[in-house]
Structure formats: C-alpha cells, structure tokens
Amino acid sequence: MLNESNLHxxxxxxxxxxxxxxxxxxxxxxxxxxxxSTLTAIKKLMDEYLEVNKVLVIAPKRVAESTWSDEIAKWEHLKGLTVSKILGTEKQRKAALKAPADIFVINRENVVWLVSHLQGYWPFDMIVIDELSSFKSSKSARFRALRLVRPKTNRVVGLTGTPVPNGLIDLWSQLYLLDLGERLGKTITSYRSKYFRPGRSNGQIVFDYKLNSGSEEAIYKQIGDICISMKAEDYLQLPERIDRTVEVHLPEKMMNQYLEFEKDQVLALENEDGDISAVNAAALSNKLLQFSNGAVYDSERNVHDVHAEKLDALEEIVEAANGQSVLVFFSFRHDVSRILRKLKSYHPKEIGGPEDIKAWNEGDIPVLLAHPAGAGHGLNLQAGGHIVVWFGLPWSSELYQQANARLYRQGQNKPVIIHHLIAKGTMDEDVMKALAGKIDKQEALMQAVKARIQKWRK
Incomplete structure (x- = not known):
C-alpha cells in the first residue's frame, strides 16, 4: 500500500x-x-488544521462512481477518510446525503437537484470541482446553482487540465466559482470586452471570440496567485507513444457513392450566399463521418449500413494484438452495435459502471468500447492495456488527448500504440489534420466544410 512518502x-x-x-x-x-494531491490536502485540513469537516466533490458520473473512493483505498495515509456517493435514484441520493461521511461525491448532473433539495441549507465547508471545465458555461443550470451556494463555502478547489489559448474564453465562469469575480470581473460581458474581440458573427450574433494581443499573458497573470499550473512533460517519465495511421481504402464504387453523398449533403445545406451556419456545418460533418465509419442515420434515426471497411481493419488490429486487450473509441451509437457484432468472437464490451473498469484493469475484457466524451476524464485504465484504436475521431483535440491519456499516463509500463482508422479521401483526413495541428475545433470544422462548398460549386 502506498503512503504519503510516495508522493512526488x-x-x-x-x-x-x-x-x-x-x-x-x-x-x-x-x-x-x-x-x-487534493485528498492529501483534505486529510491534513481535517486532522491537522481542523478547518474542514464535510467536503463535497463534484465529478463526472463515472469518476464519481469509483475514482475518488478507489484512490483513498490505495493510500495508507488516507485511511479513515469515509466517502458517501450521492448517486442513483432520488431516494438513494437522499440516503447518501444523510450518511455519516467525510467526503460526499456527486455527479455534476445532480448539482441542481442538490442545491434545490437543501433549500438554502449548506453543510459543506469545502467544495472540490473535479473537471472545473465542465462549469465553463455561465448560462448552464449547474453553474447558476453552484453560484448560489458558493458564498456559503469556506474552501473551493477546482481541478482541470492546463488551459489552452482557444479555451480561455470559457475561463470566466470557472474562475468565478473560485474567487467570486475578484480576478476576471463580476460578469462574463466585462471579461469578454476586456480581453477579447468578436470573431465570426452574423449581425448581432457572435459565434466566437478571438484573444486580443497580450490577453493570454494578462489573464494568466491575473489568476496566477491562486492557480498552480503543471504540464505532464515537465514532471513525468511517460511511456513511449507510437501513433499509427491505418488508411482504409473504400472500393471504387463505394468511394463514388461517398462523393455523391457528400455532394448531395453540401448542396442541400448551402444557401444563396454560399455560407453555412455552424450548426449546419456540424450536422454535415456528422453525416460524412458516419459514412466514413460505415453506416448513416436517416431522418428517423434508422441505421443504414454502407460499408464494412473500417470493421475489417479493426478486426485485423484486434487479431494482431494476439490476446492483448484493446481499447476502442467510437463516435456514434451505430458504431457500437456494428463493432459488437463484428468482434463477437472476441467478447467485446462497452464500458459501463465501475465493475467494467475493474474488469478491464484486471485483464478480463479483451476489447473495451468507449466514447471519448464518457471516458475522457479521470478514469485510470492504464493497468488494463496499452493499445488504442480510434474507430472514429472527434474534432476536439482536448477530447482526443484526454481520451488517449486513459492509457498514455503515469503507471503505464508498456509503449502505448494508438491506431487511427482513416477512410482515405473522406472527412476523416480533415479531422486527423486538425488534431495533428491542434487547431480550434470550430475553425477547423468550418474550413473543411467551406472547402467542400467551393469544390461542389465548381
């Protein structure tokens, strides 16, 4: 069992x-x-400083289910800390809230319920927000609920990855929950007007904002006294990472069908000015990426299989793994059902609750399917394998890196191999370029769609 002396x-x-x-x-x-790090601080604040009695941890659902309690179980110096999980049905949540415990863990979707249920009473003297970035929208119900009780809490800790320039526009609400607007202003409007300028817009509607010159440095300077920022490359000896692009070639007839499908989708969405909205661009991208993966939804959400090229490529990788476990990231629900059927003999399983995480880490799941948004934060899966396959890719580089970090992280003792299944000549290639260049996802998506509009106009 680990103890405090094992901390870096x-x-x-x-x-x-x-x-x-x-x-x-x-x-x-x-x-x-x-x-x-946070749990060690909590233990000291409780036992040595006598400042904290009850802690509320707000986390993504899967992280709330297992990560915090599992971490306590691994460390000798945390012995004695008790956890109650405010999860499940309303009856179960109410019972968990009444349980005698030091740390109460709740999934972020239930924050609104918690604040409403307590009706002004707030028993927690410390809040830990695991994945502070999930409170990036100042308009979200969860932000507004937590904002109401923030003044009643003595201590707040926000946990997240190191912000990148493209994500700084979303930093205001996250910092507000820490210092109540002391550093970045009392309102999102004043924050935007001070550090940003409007980017793409349509009349009074602004789709995005661009950093003013010098704003990135100014923002970091403003928050530097209360935020400690660390990059993994500066502190960890990470395993070797091997990235492979697996080109999937659609048969000529199928490629022609893809191009015809692309043309029809583009021309159906284009308006008289040749412009396209961000919403329509995302819808178009989803359609084309579905086709690249091998199946598409119609308007009634019925699934139509169009090819099995990626499924064949995935099966080859799993076969070549020769019994080693493989983590597969998918994009669409129809990907899951098709992969489960294709790899039936390998006994694949889609990730569910803590029992699946435990089984994977013990080597009992040969092929584990996960969506990057669901497995992107907080899950430690490195003990279960070192092979990743991206059946379909997301536009978000943050989501992509977070998902890879489930295996490519401290504690992994083998080189991590990351396979990317890319359908040649399709939008898959645009997404891969955007991820390689770490371009803003919205900007990259719009560029890819506009390029297709220009192509089919000609």
Whole structure:
C-alpha cells in the first residue's frame, strides 16, 4: 500500500497550494495526480488544521462512481477518510446525503437537484470541482446553482487540465466559482470586452471570440496567485507513444457513392450566399463521418449500413494484438452495435459502471468500447492495456488527448500504440489534420466544410 512518502515533490507542492489558498485551482495535465494531491490536502485540513469537516466533490458520473473512493483505498495515509456517493435514484441520493461521511461525491448532473433539495441549507465547508471545465458555461443550470451556494463555502478547489489559448474564453465562469469575480470581473460581458474581440458573427450574433494581443499573458497573470499550473512533460517519465495511421481504402464504387453523398449533403445545406451556419456545418460533418465509419442515420434515426471497411481493419488490429486487450473509441451509437457484432468472437464490451473498469484493469475484457466524451476524464485504465484504436475521431483535440491519456499516463509500463482508422479521401483526413495541428475545433470544422462548398460549386 502506498503512503504519503510516495508522493512526488510536485504533488507535495500541489498539496501545500490547496492548504495555503482557501480557493484556488490545480491546472494539472492528465496523469499528474490531481486526486491524490487534493485528498492529501483534505486529510491534513481535517486532522491537522481542523478547518474542514464535510467536503463535497463534484465529478463526472463515472469518476464519481469509483475514482475518488478507489484512490483513498490505495493510500495508507488516507485511511479513515469515509466517502458517501450521492448517486442513483432520488431516494438513494437522499440516503447518501444523510450518511455519516467525510467526503460526499456527486455527479455534476445532480448539482441542481442538490442545491434545490437543501433549500438554502449548506453543510459543506469545502467544495472540490473535479473537471472545473465542465462549469465553463455561465448560462448552464449547474453553474447558476453552484453560484448560489458558493458564498456559503469556506474552501473551493477546482481541478482541470492546463488551459489552452482557444479555451480561455470559457475561463470566466470557472474562475468565478473560485474567487467570486475578484480576478476576471463580476460578469462574463466585462471579461469578454476586456480581453477579447468578436470573431465570426452574423449581425448581432457572435459565434466566437478571438484573444486580443497580450490577453493570454494578462489573464494568466491575473489568476496566477491562486492557480498552480503543471504540464505532464515537465514532471513525468511517460511511456513511449507510437501513433499509427491505418488508411482504409473504400472500393471504387463505394468511394463514388461517398462523393455523391457528400455532394448531395453540401448542396442541400448551402444557401444563396454560399455560407453555412455552424450548426449546419456540424450536422454535415456528422453525416460524412458516419459514412466514413460505415453506416448513416436517416431522418428517423434508422441505421443504414454502407460499408464494412473500417470493421475489417479493426478486426485485423484486434487479431494482431494476439490476446492483448484493446481499447476502442467510437463516435456514434451505430458504431457500437456494428463493432459488437463484428468482434463477437472476441467478447467485446462497452464500458459501463465501475465493475467494467475493474474488469478491464484486471485483464478480463479483451476489447473495451468507449466514447471519448464518457471516458475522457479521470478514469485510470492504464493497468488494463496499452493499445488504442480510434474507430472514429472527434474534432476536439482536448477530447482526443484526454481520451488517449486513459492509457498514455503515469503507471503505464508498456509503449502505448494508438491506431487511427482513416477512410482515405473522406472527412476523416480533415479531422486527423486538425488534431495533428491542434487547431480550434470550430475553425477547423468550418474550413473543411467551406472547402467542400467551393469544390461542389465548381
């Protein structure tokens, strides 16, 4: 069993940062141990400083189900910390809320319910927001609910990865939950007007914002006293990472069908000016990426299989793994059913609750299917395997990196092999280029769609 002496020096720094700052954030990349640093600080604040009695941890659902309690079980110095999980039905949540415990873990979707249920009463003297970025929208119900009770809480810790320039527009609401607007302003409007300028717009509607010159440095300077930022590459000896592009060639007849499908979809959405909205661009992208994967939804959500080329390529990789476990990331629900049928003899399974995570890490699941949004944060899967296959890719580089970090992280003792199934000549190639260049997902998507409009206009 691990004990406090096993903490890395940078983790000790993070522990001290939490203790010394009543509100603050650990902007630490995947694998650096945000959870253990926070739990160690909580234990000290309870036992040594006598400042904390009840802690509320808000986390993604799967992380709430297992990660925090599992972390406590691994460390000797955390012995004695008790956890109650405010999950499940309303009856189960109410019972968990009444249970005697030090740490209460709730999934972020139930924050609104919790605040409403307590009706002004707030028993928690410390809040930990695991994945602070999930509160990036100042218009969301979860942000507004937490904003109501924030003044009643003595200590707040936000945990997330290191912000990137394209994500700084979303930083205001996250910081507000820490310092109540002291550093970045009391309103999102004042924050935007000070550090950003409008980007793409249509009349009074602004689709995105661009950083003003010098704003990135100015923002980091403003929040630097309460945020500790660390990059994995500076602190960890990560395993070797091998990225492979597996080109999937559609038969000539099928490729012609794809091009005809692309043409029809583009021309159906184009308006008289040749412009296209962000919503329509995303819809078009989804259609084309579905075709690339091998099946498409019609308007009534019926699935139509169009090819099995990616399924064949995936089966070859699983076969070549020769019994080693494979983690497969999918994009669409129809991907799951088709993969389960194709790989039936390998006993594949879609990730569900904590029991699946445990089974994977013990080597009992040969092929595990996961959506990057569902497995992108907080899950430790590195013990179960070292082979990743992207059956379909997301436009978001953050989502892509977070998902890869389920295996490519500290504690992995084998080289991590990441396969990308790319249908040659399709929108798959545009997504792969965007991820390689770490381009803003919205900008990359719009560029790809506009290129297709120009092509079919000609």
């Amino acid at each position: 020096e940078y983790q000790r720094t993070a522990v001290q940062h939490i203790i010394e700052h009543p509100y603050g954030a650990l902007l630490m990349e995947m694998g650096l141990g945000k959870s253990i």
